[in-house]
Amino acid sequence: MRFTFIFTLLVAAASYCRADKDVFHNDQAFDAAAYGVYPVQHYRSTDLVSPRVNVLQSSSECDSSLYTLLTPRGSSTSESTGVILDHNGNLIWTSAWGGQQIYNLLVQEYKGQSYLTFWAGNDAVGGHGAGFYYMLDKHYNLFLEIGAAGGLDGDLHDFRLTENGTALITVYQVINKDLSELGKPFVGEIWDCLIQEVNIETGELIFQWRASDHYKVSDTLRDIGGDGGIGRAFDFFHMNSIAKDLKGNYLTSSRYMHSLTYINGTDGEIIWIIGGKRNMFEDLSNGHATNFAYQHDARWSKENTEVTMFDNGVDDLHPNIADTRGLRLELDQDKMTAKVVAEYKNPHHIHGISQGSFQTLENGNSFMGYGNTAAFTEYSHNGTVLCDTHFGAESRFGAGEVQSYRVYKYSWHAWPETNPDVAIAENDDGEWTFLVSWNGATEVREWVLQGADEAESDEWVDLERILKTEFETEFEIHTSYPRYMRVLALDSTFRILGVGGLLDLTLEKVIEDSIVNSTSSGNDINHLTQAWSLPPLRIEEGDTWWLKIMLGFCTFTGLCVGLREAKVVWRTRRRFRRGSIAFQHIDPAILHA
Ligand SMILES: *[C@@H]1O[C@H](CO)[C@@H](O)[C@H](O)[C@H]1NC(C)=O
Ligand SMILES: *[C@@H]1O[C@H](CO)[C@@H](O)[C@H](O)[C@H]1NC(C)=O
Numbered sequence: 149m150r151f152t153f154i155f156t157l158l159v160a161a162a163s164y165c166r167a168d169k170d171v172f173h174n175d176q177a178f179d180a181a182a183y184g185v186y187p188v189q190h191y192r193s194t195d196l197v198s199p200r201v202n203v204l205q206s207s208s209e210c211d212s213s214l215y216t217l218l219t220p221r222g223s224s225t226s227e228s229t230g231v232i233l234d235h236n237g238n239l240i241w242t243s244a245w246g247g248q249q250i251y252n253l254l255v256q257e258y259k260g261q262s263y264l265t266f267w268a269g270n271d272a273v274g275g276h277g278a279g280f281y282y283m284l285d286k287h288y289n290l291f292l293e294i295g296a297a298g299g300l301d302g303d304l305h306d307f308r309l310t311e312n313g314t315a316l317i318t319v320y321q322v323i324n325k326d327l328s329e330l331g332k333p334f335v336g337e338i339w340d341c342l343i344q345e346v347n348i349e350t351g352e353l354i355f356q357w358r359a360s361d362h363y364k365v366s367d368t369l370r371d372i373g374g375d376g377g378i379g380r381a382f383d384f385f386h387m388n389s390i391a392k393d394l395k396g397n398y399l400t401s402s403r404y405m406h407s408l409t410y411i412n413g414t415d416g417e418i419i420w421i422i423g424g425k426r427n428m429f430e431d432l433s434n435g436h437a438t439n440f441a442y443q444h445d446a447r448w449s450k451e452n453t454e455v456t457m458f459d460n461g462v463d464d465l466h467p468n469i470a471d472t473r474g475l476r477l478e479l480d481q482d483k484m485t486a487k488v489v490a491e492y493k494n495p496h497h498i499h500g501i502s503q504g505s506f507q508t509l510e511n512g513n514s515f516m517g518y519g520n521t522a523a524f525t526e527y528s529h530n531g532t533v534l535c536d537t538h539f540g541a542e543s544r545f546g547a548g549e550v551q552s553y554r555v556y557k558y559s560w561h562a563w564p565e566t567n568p569d570v571a572i573a574e575n576d577d578g579e580w581t582f583l584v585s586w587n588g589a590t591e592v593r594e595w596v597l598q599g600a601d602e603a604e605s606d607e608w609v610d611l612e613r614i615l616k617t618e619f620e621t622e623f624e625i626h627t628s629y630p631r632y633m634r635v636l637a638l639d640s641t642f643r644i645l646g647v648g649g650l651l652d653l654t655l656e657k658v659i660e661d662s663i664v665n666s667t668s669s670g671n672d673i674n675h676l677t678q679a680w681s682l683p684p685l686r687i688e689e690g691d692t693w694w695l696k697i698m699l700g701f702c703t704f705t706g707l708c709v710g711l712r713e714a715k716v717v718w719r720t721r722r723r724f725r726r727g728s729i730a731f732q733h734i735d736p737a738i739l740h741a
């Protein structure tokens with residue numbers, strides 16, 4: 149009996165303490181879908197919603213300076229969004245795109261500047277897409293919208309800027325083809341696949357390559373089934389990545405040929421093929437270097453001596469024939485040999501039936517997004533799992549209820565032209581708090597809450613400073629605080645990036661979005677910057693070690709619940725005694741009575 153009681157307390161303590169955290173850590177209930185197929189995080193200072201991830205494993209060997217970029221979509225998401233998370237899984241930026249589907253969120257360079265790039269459009273056209281490519285600058289303003297050349301639809305699979313300021317894009321087009329080789333007694337429709345290289349500013353077509361000029365329909369490993377008739381174009385090739393090397397040649401991946409094709413950038417002729425029916429390489433790894441299947445995202449690595457890919461190994465019709473792996477191959481293009489350098493296998497035996505990405509990071513690690521499966525994993529170069537995260541419940545993997553075409557890691561620095569979002573709200577302990585967040589702001593190091601007795605005051609006093617660690621930062625509002633409040637966002641050099649507020653506590657609402665424009669270099673900001681001189685805010689690790697031990701102990705024993713409840717009751721009683729509280733609801737105006 150007593151044991152049951154203690155156990156119940158323990159469980160309650162665990163879930164109570166967990167409820168405070170934005171990110172789950174190795175939470176089995178998460179993977180059993182106890183919080184839903186796609187747990188999300190809500191905020192109080194904004195209506196934004198973001199994935200609430202489960203970090204299964206993390207390591208100091210992972211590149212923590214980079215952010216994670218994903219595009220969650222699927223039947224369990226409320227809408228398709230682009231999402232940037234920090235290394236710990238906290239939100240940095242999220243946005244939808246006019247109700248369209250978003251794919252392939254990357255950071256790419258153009259003329260020395262970094263841009264967020266992605267595809268958005270309609271993905272319900274049979275495994276590919278009809279849409280446009282977008283580039284957002286470091287203020288999240290639209291820099292360019294790019295379409296395919298020749299009046300064709302821009303497909304979702306790839307959009308890569310080259311160092312020459314052109315873009316490589318995938319294009320799908322229905323054409324008629326004699327299908328007798330596949331046992332059909334007629335000329336029928338197929339989805340042809342094109343590589344286009346376009347000038348992104350003029351739209352001029354620089355290079356075009358057509359799969360059907362170089363591959364026969366019978367080279368495919370896909371069963372034609374009932375396809376090929378009118379309105380049922382047969383997807384024989386399914387191009388899903390393009391890369392261009394310094395020699396000016398193209399490397400493309402074909403899901404249904406199970407092959408990569410290396411294409412001469414001058415005359416478009418095939419230089420070589422690896423994998424599939426027309427493989428030209430000798431396999432020095434007992435067949436494991438050339439047996440990839442339904443693969444995605446083929447890229448050059450190590451000065452074009454290595455090729456990496458996301459080897460699905462399976463598709464929707466053959467979901468269990470292999471485990472999905474990342475694959476790093478060493479190619480000798482003179483001897484025409486291929487050798488496995490490393491395989492990257494997820495310990496959760498993921499069967500990635502569609503999509504997926506493979507990225508070699510600058511520190512040598514390999515980073516994979518599992519496409520149809522809501523997971524991303526960072527591996528050391530040799531294939532050891534270093535960091536592993538789920539953004540959907542593992543028990544539902546394969547159902548595709550939440551998926552992200554690719555997941556990549558990049559460095560990203562951005563200064564949104566909005567103002568920080570602020571709100572006041574009661575927290576779980578019934579205390580009034582001031583909340584602030586700023587979608588997309590990457591450079592905020594700390595928030596400074598300031599107060600004044602007059603809205604137009606020249607004398608704002610600092611009330612509290614908090615280092616930003618999560619998307620939304622919470623300040624407790626103390627009874628001694630003045631009537632008006634605002635919050636400053638400071639970067640690591642104590643420059644003011646923006647101001648959130650003004651908040652009037654007696655009205656219990658934000659009376660102005662902001663007193664100054666965060667992005668304007670106008671007088672207000674300059675005035676504030678000049679008036680500002682702050683010592684660095686430091687966390688005194690030494691002072692709090694005993695607190696941490698106590699907290700750890702109370703979490704472990706379940707006393708935590710009791711302690712926290714006691715604190716709330718005590719504060720509430722104190723307010724009652726002072727006559728400053730009525731009923732359950734604490735009116736912030738009363739805090740100033
Ligand atoms: C860039 O342009 C130069 C000169 O035309 C060409 O040699 C090179 O292959 C191009 N590089 C890419 C990646 O397109
Ligand atoms: C590419 O094509 C050009 C022009 O036909 C030819 O001179 C060159 O040798 C080809 N390159 C390769 C690697 O086949």
Ligand SMILES: *[C@@H]1O[C@H](CO)[C@@H](O)[C@H](O)[C@H]1NC(C)=O
Pocket residue numbers: 209528529530531532
């Ligand atoms: C593989 O990499 C991990 C992590 O860097 C390292 O601990 C391990 O020793 C390496 N294994 C081999 C066989 O090199």
Ligand SMILES: *[C@@H]1O[C@H](CO)[C@@H](O)[C@H](O)[C@H]1NC(C)=O
Pocket residue numbers: 664665668
């Ligand atoms: C803030 O900046 C925007 C864009 O630069 C401008 O349109 C707006 O008028 C500015 N608002 C204020 C209050 O200065």
